[in-house]
Amino acid sequence: MKKYLSLTTIFVFLLTTFSIYYIQSAVAKNDKTQFIIEYVDGDKDLLKDIRVSGFYFLGNMGDSVTITDKETSYKSNLPFFEQMDYENLASSSKQYQKLKKKYPSFMRGKNNERYLFEDDNQVLYAEVDYVNSVNGKIKDFHFSINTLSKTDEQTNSYTIDVPKQKDIVYMEIYDVQYLYDEVRIVTANHKTNSSLTEVHQYTINLNKNQITDDKIIFTQNETSADYYSTMSLSEQNAIEPSNIVMFQTEEGHENDDGETTELKRKMYIYHYKEAKLSELALPAELQAQMDTDIAYLYNENYLYANKLIYDKETVKGAVYKIDLKTGKIANTANFTPSSDLQIIGITLNEDTIQLVGRDAEELPVFALYTLEDGKLLFEGKIDTKNQDSVNFNELSLDMISGI
Incomplete structure (x- = not known):
């Protein structure tokens, strides 16, 4: 009896939700x-x-x-x-729109071009997922990777845990590439210490479903600035293969009125093939x-x-x-x-x-x-x-x- 009562309650809830939605939509369309x-x-x-x-x-x-x-x-x-x-x-870019039109099923829900990679053989989408704990903290960071073969349009999905994530409070993807038969994902890992940010390159072998290398390519330590940030830069033709990823750091000092009195920026280029970080x-x-x-x-x-x-x-x-x-x-x-x-x-x-x-x-x-x-x-x-x-x-x- 309880089983049927629960099913009835769920049905009524969904029916009410959809009814309210469509009524509001109908009214809104005229206004x-x-x-x-x-x-x-x-x-x-x-x-x-x-x-x-x-x-x-x-x-x-x-x-x-x-x-x-x-x-x-x-x-x-x-x-x-x-x-x-x-x-x-x-x-969104023209290239992104072409992918949405050509592979609508695969591209559904994949709205961030920075997470996309396309070459002659495949389309790949990688993102960072996590779990919200009861106390509001984010935990269990993992990569969710989806691939589509252009030959037969076969798709595959992979879930891979992020290593050494104890002090990570937030992860931001800067770039996704596919090089030497492995996925390369560059992320900014923001730590519990608000002044500490690490930029990582994760190398992932999809055949083994595991991370084969975790390289720290940049570390921002303590700073005396009033505010600090590490930020990705927009890439032209972001979905296409590239040998580099760029990001910047910004440090600012403010006066008592909150006005910026000093601003320092630094630009960095990471070269995938050379595994080298340089400052511009x-x-x-x-x-x-x-x-x-x-x-x-x-x-x-x-x-x-x-x-x-x-x-x-x-x-x-x-x-x-x-x-x-x-x-x-x-x-x-x-x-x-x-x-x-x-x-x-x-x-x-x-x-x-x-x-x-x-x-x-x-x-x-x-x-x-x-x-x-x-x-x-x-x-x-x-x-x-x-x-x-x-x-x-x-x-x-x-x-x-x-x-």
Whole structure:
């Protein structure tokens, strides 16, 4: 009797949950603002391909949005199970989208490009999983690895425990590669001592289902700085094979008002084949930069870094292309945003420089420039047919893609 009562209770709970979800979704669909992209400057033909992702706050709640020239789609309007597997189309690369389209079953739930690897033979996805204990601590760190063979589309899954994890409180994957028939995973292991971070390279033999080597490639020890962090850098064509992974450290000192008075950055390059870590000395143009919101993008040969230059009421931008072998600037892409554009953020993404901000009327605006020469590709603003019903300050833009 208890068995049937439990089953009935579960059934009623699920029925209620799904009913509430679909009722709320039906109501929400009729009450969602439809934003539009308005052309401002650049190549107008690009408008049909552009997707803008962002977040729209609705009172105490909010929703992820994707805006095109035809419609605004909301995450909450997706079917229930698609919401669970939501991946923002506007924030992913073209290569990632091709994988999603070609291998939809394998790619389901695999939303972090940094965890992906693809070559001519296979697609591989690796992530760190863990268990939350009763007292709230994270324990039992392990790698979950999924592979797909391109020959026959056969898939395999592996679970491998992380060694020597006693003092680890958090693990962050920086890169995944496949080299000499073994998986290489580079992680930042944050320890119980908040000032201690180790960057590891784990070598995994999938045939043996075990870690064959655990190499510490960088250690950050005690520091007198007010704050310290070890951070990964965005990689151009991150899914493709590469011989390097880059990361940076940042130390800052603050005054009594919480303002940064001194900022030190260091860039590091780890070479997989040579098993060698080297430091990249930034050029003088970037060493004095106090702004903490700098965008970086790298590939096997170059590091791209942006800098804003304020000249009275004019703001100009520059993206430096730094040769990883020499540390010298190989090229500078200069760009000048519109005079009424108040810049909120800059992102270097694939082949473009992306700016998001506000115009003189406080409307959300964005601009795209070519990464190599700073040529304006497109500038647009987000509007709606009924401005009176929208508080545009509640809409934040994140990423632009599609071109």
